[in-house]
Amino acid sequence: MLSLRFVFLFAVLSAFAVAAPAEHTHRVKETVLPPRGWTALRPASPAHTIEIRIGLPQPNFAELEDHLYAVSDPSSERYGGHLSKEEVEALVAPHPESVHLVEEWLASHGLLGDALSRSPAGDWVTVRVPVSLAEKMLDTTYHVWTHTASGTSLVRTTSYSLPEHLHAHIDVVQPTTTFSRFTPMRTTYQSFRANAAVPQSDGAKIAVPYASGGQIAASCNGTITPTCLLELYNATGYTPQVPGENKIAVTGYLEQYANYDDYHEFLEELVPYATDSTFSVVYINGKDSRTLRFEFLMVFPGGLNNQTPADAGIEADLDTQYAFSLTYPTPGTFYTTGGSPPFIPDDLEPTDSNEPYMQASESYALVWLEYVLAADDLPQSISTSYGDDEQTVPYSYATRVCSEFAQLGARGVSIMFSSGDGGVGDGDADPATQECYSNDGTNRTIFIPGFPASCPYVTAVGATSEVPEISAWFSGGGFSNYWARPSYQDVAVTKYLGELAPGTYAGLYNASGRAYPDVSAEGVNFTIVWDLETGLVDGTSCSSPTFTAFVSLLNDVRIASGKSALGFLNPLIYALNAGTVTGFNDITVGNNPGCGTEGFNATIGWDPVTGWGSPNFGILKELVLSA
Numbered sequence: 001m002l003s004l005r006f007v008f009l010f011a012v013l014s015a016f017a018v019a020a021p022a023e024h025t026h027r028v029k030e031t032v033l034p035p036r037g038w039t040a041l042r043p044a045s046p047a048h049t050i051e052i053r054i055g056l057p058q059p060n061f062a063e064l065e066d067h068l069y070a071v072s073d074p075s076s077e078r079y080g081g082h083l084s085k086e087e088v089e090a091l092v093a094p095h096p097e098s099v100h101l102v103e104e105w106l107a108s109h110g111l112l113g114d115a116l117s118r119s120p121a122g123d124w125v126t127v128r129v130p131v132s133l134a135e136k137m138l139d140t141t142y143h144v145w146t147h148t149a150s151g152t153s154l155v156r157t158t159s160y161s162l163p164e165h166l167h168a169h170i171d172v173v174q175p176t177t178t179f180s181r182f183t184p185m186r187t188t189y190q191s192f193r194a195n196a197a198v199p200q201s202d203g204a205k206i207a208v209p210y211a212s213g214g215q216i217a218a219s220c221n222g223t224i225t226p227t228c229l230l231e232l233y234n235a236t237g238y239t240p241q242v243p244g245e246n247k248i249a250v251t252g253y254l255e256q257y258a259n260y261d262d263y264h265e266f267l268e269e270l271v272p273y274a275t276d277s278t279f280s281v282v283y284i285n286g287k288d289s290r291t292l293r294f295e296f297l298m299v300f301p302g303g304l305n306n307q308t309p310a311d312a313g314i315e316a317d318l319d320t321q322y323a324f325s326l327t328y329p330t331p332g333t334f335y336t337t338g339g340s341p342p343f344i345p346d347d348l349e350p351t352d353s354n355e356p357y358m359q360a361s362e363s364y365a366l367v368w369l370e371y372v373l374a375a376d377d378l379p380q381s382i383s384t385s386y387g388d389d390e391q392t393v394p395y396s397y398a399t400r401v402c403s404e405f406a407q408l409g410a411r412g413v414s415i416m417f418s419s420g421d422g423g424v425g426d427g428d429a430d431p432a433t434q435e436c437y438s439n440d441g442t443n444r445t446i447f448i449p450g451f452p453a454s455c456p457y458v459t460a461v462g463a464t465s466e467v468p469e470i471s472a473w474f475s476g477g478g479f480s481n482y483w484a485r486p487s488y489q490d491v492a493v494t495k496y497l498g499e500l501a502p503g504t505y506a507g508l509y510n511a512s513g514r515a516y517p518d519v520s521a522e523g524v525n526f527t528i529v530w531d532l533e534t535g536l537v538d539g540t541s542c543s544s545p546t547f548t549a550f551v552s553l554l555n556d557v558r559i560a561s562g563k564s565a566l567g568f569l570n571p572l573i574y575a576l577n578a579g580t581v582t583g584f585n586d587i588t589v590g591n592n593p594g595c596g597t598e599g600f601n602a603t604i605g606w607d608p609v610t611g612w613g614s615p616n617f618g619i620l621k622e623l624v625l626s627a
């Protein structure tokens with residue numbers, strides 16, 4: 001199958017290579033200002049290899065978006081009629097002329113045949129090249145840049161060019177101008193607090209009208225456990241009916257390993273009925289994620305996910321412990337992307353000449369997306385607790401990543417992201433003024449929306465605190481500067497904005513932008529086991545896997561009764577909340593300070609602190625059956 005296509009391709013490419021490449025003048029494709037906190041250290045070594053991803057335009061994306069809404073809007077006749085992998089690929093395929101011109105250009109630089117790998121839809125072409133060649137192709141100079149506060153280093157440039165005739169045929173080339181760090185969404189003011197004692201309930205109860213039985217253990221207003229969440233979100237006693245048909249996954253990046261010993265210790269202490277639970281690890285490495293090599297990708301059920309206790313990640317432990325125990329016995333997958341993989345030699349790079357700084361790259365998001373989009377069988381609910389400031393991700397790149405989430409939604413996957421832990425800011429405000437600044441050259445004082453939470457095709461999850469719930473002070477929320485408000489949230493957001501006092505935060509936020517979060521869940525004082533110690537963590541990193549677990553239980557309900565999975569959730573969530581029985585616990589107390597302000601308020605109905613609130617599974621499980 002491969003060879004036929006290859007023979008053909010090779011013939012075509014050779015023809016191009018023989019023809020003398022025309023001298024095309026380069027014109028600047030994109031220029032950015034390096035975000036605050038980054039400095040160029042030195043020119044990148046010319047021999048250093050980078051993996052360049054070239055995004056070709058998707059001329060039929062609007063049509064894909066129409067299909068996405070048709071299958072996700074509960075009032076549509078096509079609700080739940082998700083698209084196949086092949087249908088989605090056909091809708092994002094580039095124009096043949098774009099493919100032809102890009103291949104011609106690559107061939108003129110000696111890149112042909114096996115040197116190219118393509119996404120199944122053909123909308124991404126990846127080549128591995130030395131920095132010296134990348135600089136020639138893009139008429140640019142790469143530097144090693146470092147983020148002073150975190151020590152992260154990346155090979156990047158602030159500007160790159162493309163031959164004039166390719167501008168209309170290439171959307172984006174990365175890594176070039178993206179300085180995003182894609183960090184875990186855990187609050188930075190305090191990390192893991194070891195406390196040896198597992199919370200014990202003394203039998204005291206707190207009345208919570210929306211919880212299972214109307215009350216929950218008083219200890220839950222202090223430390224959260226899976227039992228607290230099942231009670232609070234009215235799911236006590238529900239047993240998944242179709243584990244195996246229904247699956248759940250969480251993603252990890254940047255050397256965050258999920259530790260099995262920690263997982264089992266956690267289960268023994270807090271979820272004793274699930275001690276036989278385990279999860280699979282899918283290890284995705286940029287170098288091996290070429291489409292044609294997927295069959296060689298390492299999939300280790302319970303394997304190669306560094307188990308050295310000191311390397312266990314708080315984020316990875318938190319995500320796996322909550323997402324997988326709450327949904328037991330639904331099979332869980334931990335996707336780990338990047339990090340320091342075992343070195344696998346190839347033709348281009350027979351020995352490991354990569355410097356460690358290449359291991360930290362936001363293109364992990366793309367690498368992961370490329371992997372899952374090429375897979376035939378996908379988990380129906382996926383949580384990611386990583387993100388960065390929208391403004392550190394160039395628009396060209398952000399729109400492509402966001403469009404990949406739309407593809408997953410069209411295929412019936414629910415995608416959840418943490419909304420961020422800096423309230424309306426980014427946790428990186430100017431220490432002197434506490435203000436936050438735009439990075440577009442104008443240096444305006446603005447709120448800082450987070451990405452990917454700001455992408456309209458994902459479900460952004462904010463955080464709550466205490467029992468009964470109020471909003472968590474750090475819950476990320478606000479308005480995108482990249483995406484306009486999608487119609488599914490028009491009524492809700494217009495209502496919220498109409499109730500703000502006139503002139504509130506004028507100029508600090510973009511009232512016409514996609515507003516987030518969509519929903520929320522507890523995010524303070526989660527009991528986890530890390531490095532075999534019990535302790536507490538906070539953040540929307542707790543909220544996203546928690547909300548995702550309840551989505552997975554709802555998918556179980558749907559699939560068990562012969563219905564499709566829920567897929568892209570937002571049109572359903574906003575439609576349910578327009579009704580009288582919503583299935584959500586509205587959070588109306590609290591606010592999300594940031595950038596030297598008090599932030600927005602949690603209010604009756606949707607708000608940019610907690611969205612529609614937290615889930616009531618018992619109610620939702622009836623509602624999703626009639627959707």
Ligand SMILES: *[C@@H]1O[C@H](CO)[C@@H](O)[C@H](O)[C@H]1NC(C)=O
Nearest residue numbers: 206207218221222466467468
């Ligand atoms: C829950 O705990 C908070 C302190 O964290 C306290 O202010 C509040 O009164 C408690 N709520 C109840 C119902 O006990």
Ligand SMILES: *[C@@H]1O[C@H](CO)[C@@H](O)[C@H](O)[C@H]1NC(C)=O
Nearest residue numbers: 221222223465466524525536
């Ligand atoms: C979180 O735990 C700390 C003790 O570690 C406690 O002081 C605080 O009230 C708790 N907060 C909530 C919201 O439960």
Ligand SMILES: *[C@@H]1O[C@H](CO)[C@@H](O)[C@H](O)[C@H]1NC(C)=O
Nearest residue numbers: 036430433435437442443444
């Ligand atoms: C932006 O403005 C603030 C406040 O006026 C100033 O402190 C900061 O240095 C400026 N940043 C840039 C990059 O100009």
Ligand SMILES: *[C@@H]1O[C@H](CO)[C@@H](O)[C@H](O)[C@H]1NC(C)=O
Nearest residue numbers: 481482483484485510512513
């Ligand atoms: C506000 O958002 C819209 C998209 O909704 C965008 O076109 C516009 O550029 C944004 N304005 C600013 C100042 O970022």
Ligand SMILES: *[C@@H]1O[C@H](CO)[C@@H](O)[C@H](O)[C@H]1NC(C)=O
Nearest residue numbers: 500501504591598599600601
């Ligand atoms: C939040 O509520 C407080 C108290 O009602 C009010 O003073 C403040 O103006 C509100 N803030 C916003 C952004 O609506």
Ligand SMILES: *[C@@H]1O[C@H](CO)[C@@H](O)[C@H](O)[C@H]1NC(C)=O
Nearest residue numbers: 209210211214234616618619
């Ligand atoms: C909890 O869910 C059950 C259905 O499982 C429902 O009958 C009950 O009303 C719900 N409780 C609350 C407090 O919403």
